[in-house]
Amino acid sequence: MLSSDIMRGYNDTIILSQLLERDSYGYEISRNIQELSGGAYTMRETTLYAAFNRLERLGYVTSYQGTETFGRKRTYYTITDAGRQFYREKCEEWHVLRHIMQSFIKEEPL
Structure with missing residues (x-):
């Protein structure tokens, strides 16, 4: 399991990636994150909604409020142009970080 400290800096990027194709709501995004990570990462509800805020x-x-589900309206999220730009910047940052870390990661067992 990944440390939450490691993932903390990437939560916004992960959430924004889920909104690039279409609007979505918290539970669906949370489920997609867990599924796409092969179960290796589960974003806690408090972390997810703090990130949305x-x-x-x-x-x-x-x-915006979507259709009613079980008596409640879902809150849907949509990415803005500023969010798309921020996402691109974070992806560029990730490529730089990955390059730096590859300089320090030993491929053979210690």
């Missing part, structure tokens, strides 16, 4: 405050996503 931060991303919305920064103007990277907007939210």
Whole structure:
């Protein structure tokens, strides 16, 4: 299992990646993250909704009420142009970080 400290810096990027194709809601995004990571990463609900609040405050996503489900309206999120730009910047940052880390990772067992 991955350390939450390692993943913390990438949560926003992961969430934004899920919104690139279409609008979505928290539970669906959480389920997709777990599925796409092969079960290696589960984003806690508190982490997910704190990230939504931060991303919305920064103007990277907007939210709206969707259709009713079991008596409740779902909150859907959509990525903004600023969010797409931020996502691209974080992807570039990841490529640099990966290159740096490859300089230090030993391929043979110690």
